[in-house]
Amino acid sequence: MALRMSTRTCRDLLAADRRLQLALAGAFLGRLPLGLVTVLLLFAVGSTGRSLGLASVVSAAAVIGMAAGAPVQGRLLDRLGLIRVVSCYAALQAVTLFALAGALEAAPAWTVVALSFSQGATVPALSPCVRLVLRHRADRAGHGPAYTLDAVALEVIYLSGPALAAWGTVLVGPGPLLAGCAVLVVLGTAGFLCAARSSWLAPLTSEPTDRPMHGGGRPQPPDVRGSGPVVCFVLTMALLAAPFGLSEVALTGMAAEQGTGLAPVGSTLSLMGVGSVIGGLLYGAIRWRVTPARRFGLLALGLGTGTSAAALAPDFTTVHLLFALTGLCVAPLAGLSFEILDRLALPGAWMRTQSWGSVANTAGHAGGLTLGGALATTLGADGVLLLAGACVLAALFTAGPAFA
The missing domain is CATH 1.20.1250.20 (MFS general substrate transporter like domains)
Known part of the structure; x- marks a missing residue:
């Protein structure tokens, strides 16, 4: 079925609800480190006098951790609910970023690599959450433009990330910048969860599935x-x-x-x-x-x-x-x-x-x-x-x- 929704409809949707604007702004801030941290780790490890090879491994570990952790977090979101899981992951992400900020200078190489992997694995799944909110707010014909709007926001994040990482490393250094990313994740996630209405964060279906059960427990x-x-x-x-x-x-x-x-x-x-x-x-x-x-x-x-x-x-x-x-x-x-x-x-x-x-x-x-x-x-x-x-x-x- 063809889509017939225009950007005007998305603009009207945003203008009609102040809380939706605030929720999307919070999610944008919370996701800003997505385009920044991986490149920042490359700059940060290199600026401490360690080898470029180690810097590449550290940056790659963060990407691998993100790929490994996303399906696990998605499963938890489907089973335990959005607010509980995303809040916990945001807290874990902040702790990991603060630990990375303190470990860059003197910690052993394997510690930095392990923390980078943990950083990637604990990135809160704000992007699927934003799409869930937009899906609840738009009718079926509006899903495409709404998802494209989110794709544009992500493009801006990834486009500005390397520049922010480079300038931040020069102006304040990698450690304080990683700590600033931790603050952004916490504040942005909190802003998103506080501004979003509970109905926007509800799972798309609460019906039990017909999957086999283990030991008479809940359907899988x-x-x-x-x-x-x-x-x-x-x-x-x-x-x-x-x-x-x-x-x-x-x-x-x-x-x-x-x-x-x-x-x-x-x-x-x-x-x-x-x-x-x-x-x-x-x-x-x-x-x-x-x-x-x-x-x-x-x-x-x-x-x-x-x-x-x-x-x-x-x-x-x-x-x-x-x-x-x-x-x-x-x-x-x-x-x-x-x-x-x-x-x-x-x-x-x-x-x-x-x-x-x-x-x-x-x-x-x-x-x-x-x-x-x-x-x-x-x-x-x-x-x-x-x-x-x-x-x-x-x-x-x-x-x-x-x-x-």
Whole structure:
């Protein structure tokens, strides 16, 4: 069924309820460290005189912890409720960040790596919670624009994070900045939970499931991995995230080949982020009469075509233009992907399904970085960009069962 809700409806929705505005503002503050901490750990460990290799391991440990912890937290959210779980995770996140701030200078390397993993594993699941609130507030036709609005907010967070990490490290140092992130997580999460009405935080279904019981206990919640369409679409999301990691490797290799330094790489990725924000806003402004499946295919093809075409670009000026245009597809595709996961979710497993989507994005991006690094010497920058386009084609193939 085609969507017919415009950005005006989302704007009216926000304007009609002050508490929704406050809840989304709190969630934005609470999620601001998402785009900051991973890069900050890279800067922080390097600035203490330790090796760049250790800095990379510490940063990677945080990403791995996030991917490992999200499904566990999603399961707890479905079983124990949002307020209790998110509050506990926010407190754990703050404690871990304060511990990291104190451990950077003198603690053994393994301690810093373990704390970084714990930091990633205890990130409170504010993004699925925001989508839950928006889902409660918008009717079915409004889910797509609402999710795209959240994707734009996340794009702003990830776009501003590296700059905040760099400037914060210079101005106040990594330790105080990590402590500031801990305060942001606590205040933002508290603001979100206090502003959101209890009906907005209610699970989408409270009906018991028909899953087998252990020892006569409560029915077990459905296992997301048992749903073929969900599994296929989670794999699709991972394949769609891989081109971003592959592109970062390819752009770095292209800069080395052309002897330009890393400045064009940063500007290219920034232009892609700006294009993503603009694309998300434009996407929400259109009254769509095209089905989600067709929109998904068109947006994915736009992503694949833009990244692959950069392999033919003669210089970074052309690459800038191509990536800025490709960025127009990023936020709409992210919002639409979570809308599709929403429609595929099993009763009683909505939070877990959304969490697996977040894991797919993280794992796909990390996998793209790893694969690109392993094949960069063999394929060259152009070959890695073409591989990014191949990942998009594979994603379109794996998405078939979800749309069937």
